[in-house]
Amino acid sequence: MTTDTPAATATGGTTHAALAAWVDEVAALTTPDRVQWITGSPQEWTEVTDKLVAAGTFTRLNEQTHPNSFYAASDPTDVARVEDRTFICSVDEKDCGPTNNWMAPDEMKAIMTDLYRGCMTGRTMYVIPFVMGHLNAEKPMFGVEITDSEYVVASMRVMARCGSKVLDRIEELGESARYVPALHSLGAPLQPGEKDVAWPCNQTKYIVQFPEERTIWSYGSGYGGNALLGKKCYSLRIASAMARDEGWLAEHMLILKLISPEQQTYYVAAAFPSACGKTNLAMLEPTIPGWRVETLGDDIAWMRFGDDGRLYAVNPEFGLFGVAPGTNEKTNPNAIRTLAKGNSVYTNVALTDDGGVWWEGLENEPQHATSWKGEDWTPDSGELSSHPNSRYCTPIDQCPILADEYDDPRGVPISAILFGGRRKTTVPLVTEARDWVHGTFMGATLSSETTAAAVGQVGVVRRDPMAMLPFIGYNAGDYFGHWINVGKDADASKLPKIFYVNWFRRDEDGGFLWPGFGENSRVLKWVIERIEGKAAAVETPIGHVPTPESLDIDGLDMTPEQVEAALRVDPQEWRAEIPQIEEWFAKFGDALPTQLQVELDGLKARLGD
Numbered sequence: 172m173t174t175d176t177p178a179a180t181a182t183g184g185t186t187h188a189a190l191a192a193w194v195d196e197v198a199a200l201t202t203p204d205r206v207q208w209i210t211g212s213p214q215e216w217t218e219v220t221d222k223l224v225a226a227g228t229f230t231r232l233n234e235q236t237h238p239n240s241f242y243a244a245s246d247p248t249d250v251a252r253v254e255d256r257t258f259i260c261s262v263d264e265k266d267c268g269p270t271n272n273w274m275a276p277d278e279m280k281a282i283m284t285d286l287y288r289g290c291m292t293g294r295t296m297y298v299i300p301f302v303m304g305h306l307n308a309e310k311p312m313f314g315v316e317i318t319d320s321e322y323v324v325a326s327m328r329v330m331a332r333c334g335s336k337v338l339d340r341i342e343e344l345g346e347s348a349r350y351v352p353a354l355h356s357l358g359a360p361l362q363p364g365e366k367d368v369a370w371p372c373n374q375t376k377y378i379v380q381f382p383e384e385r386t387i388w389s390y391g392s393g394y395g396g397n398a399l400l401g402k403k404c405y406s407l408r409i410a411s412a413m414a415r416d417e418g419w420l421a422e423h424m425l426i427l428k429l430i431s432p433e434q435q436t437y438y439v440a441a442a443f444p445s446a447c448g449k450t451n452l453a454m455l456e457p458t459i460p461g462w463r464v465e466t467l468g469d470d471i472a473w474m475r476f477g478d479d480g481r482l483y484a485v486n487p488e489f490g491l492f493g494v495a496p497g498t499n500e501k502t503n504p505n506a507i508r509t510l511a512k513g514n515s516v517y518t519n520v521a522l523t524d525d526g527g528v529w530w531e532g533l534e535n536e537p538q539h540a541t542s543w544k545g546e547d548w549t550p551d552s553g554e555l556s557s558h559p560n561s562r563y564c565t566p567i568d569q570c571p572i573l574a575d576e577y578d579d580p581r582g583v584p585i586s587a588i589l590f591g592g593r594r595k596t597t598v599p600l601v602t603e604a605r606d607w608v609h610g611t612f613m614g615a616t617l618s619s620e621t622t623a624a625a626v627g628q629v630g631v632v633r634r635d636p637m638a639m640l641p642f643i644g645y646n647a648g649d650y651f652g653h654w655i656n657v658g659k660d661a662d663a664s665k666l667p668k669i670f671y672v673n674w675f676r677r678d679e680d681g682g683f684l685w686p687g688f689g690e691n692s693r694v695l696k697w698v699i700e701r702i703e704g705k706a707a708a709v710e711t712p713i714g715h716v717p718t719p720e721s722l723d724i725d726g727l728d729m730t731p732e733q734v735e736a737a738l739r740v741d742p743q744e745w746r747a748e749i750p751q752i753e754e755w756f757a758k759f760g761d762a763l764p765t766q767l768q769v770e771l772d773g774l775k776a777r778l779g780d
């Protein structure tokens with residue numbers, strides 16, 4: 172529905188009074204030229220993508236090779252999440268905790284209200300009703316994103332269930348519908364006669380969560396987690412605060428289904444930091460005979476206890492927003508097959524001369540292409556053709572190995588949780604936690620080298636608890652306490668077993684010790700055999716690691732010495748971790764659960780001096 176004046180939106184857009192009032196209030200503040208409610212119709216997709224093509228934001232790709240797919244290049248300053256511009260504006264600073272940026276809600280609102288004033292002048296304001304998770308969930312998790320970006324509209328339509336069906340349900344439920352208002356603006360008003368740029372944005376950026384109000388305000392960026400507000404802002408930062416209050420978990424985890432040669436089915440969730448392998452593991456093609464993987468989710472898992480006492484996970488998203496570089500027929504054939512069906516948006520990869528896309532690591536390197544910066548690129552350019560955080564955005568239901576249970580609002584019962592990071596040294600291929608509290612300790616002390624998924628230095632080791640450092644919407648010490656409580660209140664025999672993995676350990680020459688990708692199925696097999704009590708393990712100071720014989724290395728191109736090096740627990744290296752963990756824990760003061768201090772003391776004692 173399109174209305175010409177902001178004042179007409181309430182009656183024109185929705186019968187839901189509170190929602191209409193909010194939309195009107197935002198329109199009055201931001202003064203767009205027009206307001207449009209997103210319906211989710213196919214015609215609307217055509218209109219929005221045509222508009223993006225006309226504006227130069229999108230380039231339509233070759234219809235034969237990339238049907239209904241588009242290329243976009245962002246402003247070079249707007250390429251990733253901006254963690255230093257991301258705020259948790261809790262009422263009380265202590266509820267934000269030491270790992271997030273904080274500002275008092277009133278102060279932040281005053282600053283941002285000034286920025287929002289008139290910020291949509293010359294643009295269309297879109298109202299996107301969406302639901303994270305299933306529309307027919309017991310308590311649907313609605314959101315409404317207001318945005319002045321067509322790129323965001325197109326991407327949200329891929330990434331979340333959006334449009335009239337959702338709005339109808341919100342209206343049916345009336346005032347009892349819970350929705351997260353999520354306001355987004357590029358911060359790039361257009362004065363009359365002013366020509367637009369291909370990627371409007373603002374050098375001033377704010378990505379703000381108000382956890383008590385369950386509200387999101389974002390300004391200045393058009394990219395990824397900064398702008399697609401159903402993803403990180405809602406499904407992790409706001410949802411983690413909801414989960415704390417309601418006794419569930421909102422986590423940065425993939426969900427996969429593993430089927431053994433005996434046709435036993437297991438569901439596994441895994442938390443790795445951004446650009447550390449979730450999408451790849453979620454779509455894995457096992458190299459070991461007889462095992463199969465199906466995909467349920469590649470980035471976010473919401474986990475709640477079922478009536479049977481088991482922890483059930485759903486993927487709240489509807490699309491995949493995957494890292495392009497490194498994706499190819501060998502590393503992730505299922506991603507390539509998903510993309511081959513079209514209906515995708517590629518951002519900051521290279522555009523080939525035949526209207527296709529290319530990125531570092533993809534097969535068939537072109538002799539010439541246009542780089543993400545819009546420059547001529549050849550294999551000898553000495554520059555990357557694609558930004559390291561370039562992404563594809565594609566519907567999850569195109570994934571050829573999508574599990575049927577993906578569409579089940581009850582989710583799937585999780586047998587194992589993996590935590591993992593990117594560590595060149597120290598952390599072995601796989602370690603099993605002794606119990607839930609020890610697993611929580613592993614998660615709370617998880618470390619990883621930073622990647623291009625966030626603006627800032629790459630390759631620096633930092634603690635990234637549960638791969639949630641940039642996504643915990645409250646005090647991380649309290650978040651650890653919440654994890655402990657989840658385990659304490661549960662039947663221990665029904666809880667998922669927790670493991671710590673590292674695909675990224677290096678040898679002396681700097682090469683990866685472990686081949687990764689499809690070969691990670693060998694680790695999944697060991698995990699399942701541990702759950703079934705079939706596989707052997709050695710007890711080490713940090714937990715249980717596989718005996719060399721218990722890991723299936725049949726047909727693997729590795730020497731026994733290399734396998735041993737991948738599995739090694741070096742007390743010297745671990746002793747060097749201790750001061751870093753102590754420094755990390757010291758940040759939390761009283762908020763650190765005593766159980767984690769006890770775990771750390773135990774680890775120190777086992778490592779000796």
Ligand SMILES: Nc1nc2c(ncn2[C@@H]2O[C@H](COP(=O)(O)OP(=O)(O)OP(=O)(O)O)[C@@H](O)[C@H]2O)c(=O)[nH]1
Pocket residue numbers: 443444445446447448449450451452469470492493494495496497498502624674675683686687688691
């Ligand atoms: N060496 C090695 N690299 C891997 C492995 N799995 C993934 N990668 C690479 O790591 C990068 C990121 O992988 P993804 O699977 O997209 O990471 P992600 O965790 O889904 O990232 P986000 O979408 O940012 O949350 C890609 O360049 C992959 O090729 C692995 O097992 N071994």
Ligand SMILES: O=C([O-])CC(=O)C(=O)O
Pocket residue numbers: 251252394395396397402403444445446470492624625
């Ligand atoms: O949110 C984004 O921009 C992409 C993503 O999945 C992550 O960084 O974990």
Ligand SMILES: [Mn+2]
Pocket residue numbers: 423444445446470
């Ligand atoms: Mn992610």
